[in-house]
Amino acid sequence: xxxxxxxxxxxxxxxxxxxxxxxxxxxxxxxxxxxxxxxxxxxxxxxxxxxxxxxxxxxxxxxxxxxxxxxxxxxxxxxxxxxxxxxxxxxxxxxxxxxxxxxxxxxxxxxxxxxxxxxxxxxxxxxxxxxxxxxxxxxxxxxxxxxxxxxxxxxxxxxxxxxxxxxxxxxxxxxxxxxxxxxxxxxxxxxxxxxxxxxxxxxxxxxxxxxxxxxxxxxxxxxxxxxxxxxxxxxxxxxxxxxxxxxxxxxxxxxxxxxxxxxxxxxxxxxxxxxxxxxxxxxxxxxxxxxxxxxxxxxxxxxxxxxxxxxxxxxxxxxxxxxxxxxxxxxxxxxxxxxxxxxxxxxxxxxxxxxxxxxxxxxxxxxxxxxxxxxxxxxxxxxxxxxxxxxxxx
Amino acid sequence: xxxxxxxxxxxxxxxxxxxxxxxxxxxxxxxxxxxxxxxxxxxxxxxxxxxxxxxxxxxxxxxxxxxxxxxxxxxxxxxxxxxxxxxxxxxxxxxxxxxxxxxxxxxxxxxxxxxxxxxxxxxxxxxxxxxxxxxxxxxxx
Numbered sequence: 001x002x003x004x005x006x007x008x009x010x011x012x013x014x015x016x017x018x019x020x021x022x023x024x025x026x027x028x029x030x031x032x033x034x035x036x037x038x039x040x041x042x043x044x045x046x047x048x049x050x051x052x053x054x055x056x057x058x059x060x061x062x063x064x065x066x067x068x069x070x071x072x073x074x075x076x077x078x079x080x081x082x083x084x085x086x087x088x089x090x091x092x093x094x095x096x097x098x099x100x101x102x103x104x105x106x107x108x109x110x111x112x113x114x115x116x117x118x119x120x121x122x123x124x125x126x127x128x129x130x131x132x133x134x135x136x137x138x139x140x141x142x143x144x145x146x147x148x149x150x151x152x153x154x155x156x157x158x159x160x161x162x163x164x165x166x167x168x169x170x171x172x173x174x175x176x177x178x179x180x181x182x183x184x185x186x187x188x189x190x191x192x193x194x195x196x197x198x199x200x201x202x203x204x205x206x207x208x209x210x211x212x213x214x215x216x217x218x219x220x221x222x223x224x225x226x227x228x229x230x231x232x233x234x235x236x237x238x239x240x241x242x243x244x245x246x247x248x249x250x251x252x253x254x255x256x257x258x259x260x261x262x263x264x265x266x267x268x269x270x271x272x273x274x275x276x277x278x279x280x281x282x283x284x285x286x287x288x289x290x291x292x293x294x295x296x297x298x299x300x301x302x303x304x305x306x307x308x309x310x311x312x313x314x315x316x317x318x319x320x321x322x323x324x325x326x327x328x329x330x331x332x333x334x335x336x337x338x339x340x341x342x343x344x345x346x347x348x349x350x351x352x353x354x355x356x357x358x359x360x361x362x363x364x365x366x367x368x369x370x371x372x373x374x375x376x377x378x379x380x381x382x383x384x385x386x387x388x389x390x391x392x393x394x
Numbered sequence: 395x396x397x398x399x400x401x402x403x404x405x406x407x408x409x410x411x412x413x414x415x416x417x418x419x420x421x422x423x424x425x426x427x428x429x430x431x432x433x434x435x436x437x438x439x440x441x442x443x444x445x446x447x448x449x450x451x452x453x454x455x456x457x458x459x460x461x462x463x464x465x466x467x468x469x470x471x472x473x474x475x476x477x478x479x480x481x482x483x484x485x486x487x488x489x490x491x492x493x494x495x496x497x498x499x500x501x502x503x504x505x506x507x508x509x510x511x512x513x514x515x516x517x518x519x520x521x522x523x524x525x526x527x528x529x530x531x532x533x534x535x
Contacts, residue, residue, distance in 0.1 A: 100510045100511060100514070101436060101509060101510065101511035102436065102510070102511055102514055102515075103436050103437060151446075155446065262435050262436045262437040262438070262439035262440070263437060263439055264439070265435070265439035265440050265442075265443040266439050266442060266443050266446070267443065267446055267447075269446075270442065270443070270446050295437070298437060299436075299437045299438055302437055302438045302439060302442045303438045303441075303442065305442055305446070306438070306441055306442030306443075306444075306445035306446060307442075307445070309445050309446055310445040354484070355444070355445040355450050355484070357432075357483075357484040357485040357490075358432040358441040358442075358444060358445050358484050358485050359441065359445070360485055360486055360489070363434050363485070363486045364434075364438065366434065366515065366517070367434050367435075367436070367437075367438060367515050370514050370515055371436075373514075
């Protein structure tokens with residue numbers, strides 16, 4: 001029991017990681033809802049905390065087991081000392097990623113740090129690592145493909161169906177009326193049914209992403225501690241989720257505007273589509289115990305959605321079909337003015353700005369590659385630390 | 395005598411300086427401010443946001459408006475009666491600039507843009523243009 005001070009340090013580091021996770025995942029999840037002034041930041045933080053916990057409690061343990069027990073052949077390498085170092089690398093990578101505006105997948109970093117520990121001690125389960133790595137390649141491709149199909153064939157219909165307008169001023173569209181005995185949801189006075197549906201959809205999507213984040217991310221904060229066997233799963237999940245909640249209510253309120261801001265560059269409908277696809281993939285992977293690389297999956301879904309929509313004009317027959325869809329949508333959304341459709345045959349094809357110019361494979365590859373830089377550096381750093389710094393005793 | 399100058403511009407102080415320099419050194423030239431939209435970003439949100447717009451051209455013009463407004467202010471403040479043309483391109487800045495450069499005699503470009511993230515995801519645009527441009531390039535610092 002003389003190791004107890006170190007266990008406390010380990011738990012404190014885990015809390016630090018959880019705190020940062022709360023700060024960095026609230027943005028992508030609730031950025032669209034807060035940005036469109038549907039709910040307040042406090043409400044976003046509250047919902048994020050709740051749904052993160054639900055995800056962490058229900059499906060989260062699958063991933064915790066993978067990272068804390070299966071990724072290494074001998075869990076005794078999770079000494080309290082090495083755990084502090086592993087968590088330090090995860091937290092450090094999160095911090096650097098947030099600071100430099102380079103989104104880094106927390107799960108990739110966590111797997112990397114634990115794998116580095118396993119490699120340095122010769123206890124790495126290569127089969128497990130291989131399985132995870134294969135999913136890291138396959139899952140983004142699935143995201144790209146599904147989003148591509150949606151972008152190409154269904155986006156206009158979804159857009160017309162959701163129809164939510166951002167509101168920049170005034171009271172949030174959805175607030176809680178606390179005047180009665182039971183608090184109830186209150187909608188903006190001028191909101192009609194469609195707006196309410198849209199508002200609820202954006203909030204529900206945030207909750208879904210919070211849930212997905214919980215299933216996958218709780219492991220990144222607590223798995224090494226769980227690996228020691230000193231603390232049970234449920235107390236660890238509760239501690240981790242509390243730390244995440246603190247992050248949601250503190251740094252997330254400030255970082256909600258900046259982190260995940262690239263998702264807010266998307267129209268709301270697109271943000272919703274991307275959220276549904278990537279959350280679906282992340283939850284499915286968590287279900288089978290695979291830590292998912294949310295950032296890469298979401299990015300490939302975004303690329304797929306835009307690419308699917310943009311490439312409808314690459315060939316003549318596609319252009320014809322594409323323009324047809326576009327006109328019918330224009331009629332639905334009453335925004336037919338300014339449509340390019342009439343001139344399509346009259347202009348030289350070269351002169352029309354092509355949306356497909358926006359999706360150059362090598363440039364996209366660079367962005368995806370760069371998203372792997374922070375996890376890669378942290379993995380290499382962790383390996384050399386465990387291999388050559390003597391204090392770990394390996 | 396240089397008569398057609400291309401000045402790639404973005405929302406940065408460096409590109410303002412490039413335009414000021416171009417106005418000073420080529421007072422009689424026809425200057426075109428080029429803004430590239432839908433550049434690579436952390437999660438590709440910029441490009442996809444544009445691609446999903448109902449009207450790509452209109453959306454691109456909205457994105458470029460701020461940059462061009464400032465460019466016009468700079469031209470108005472400068473001596474002489476230079477006219478400013480504007481142009482919008484899509485995709486990766488370096489590639490778009492190089493594609494256009496053929497129609498001009500000189501490219502005047504700022505050294506770099508601001509953020510670390512830009513450096514990482516887009517790379518050094520001035521350097522790429524400088525290496526591959528078909529026409530002479532002036533890099534302003």
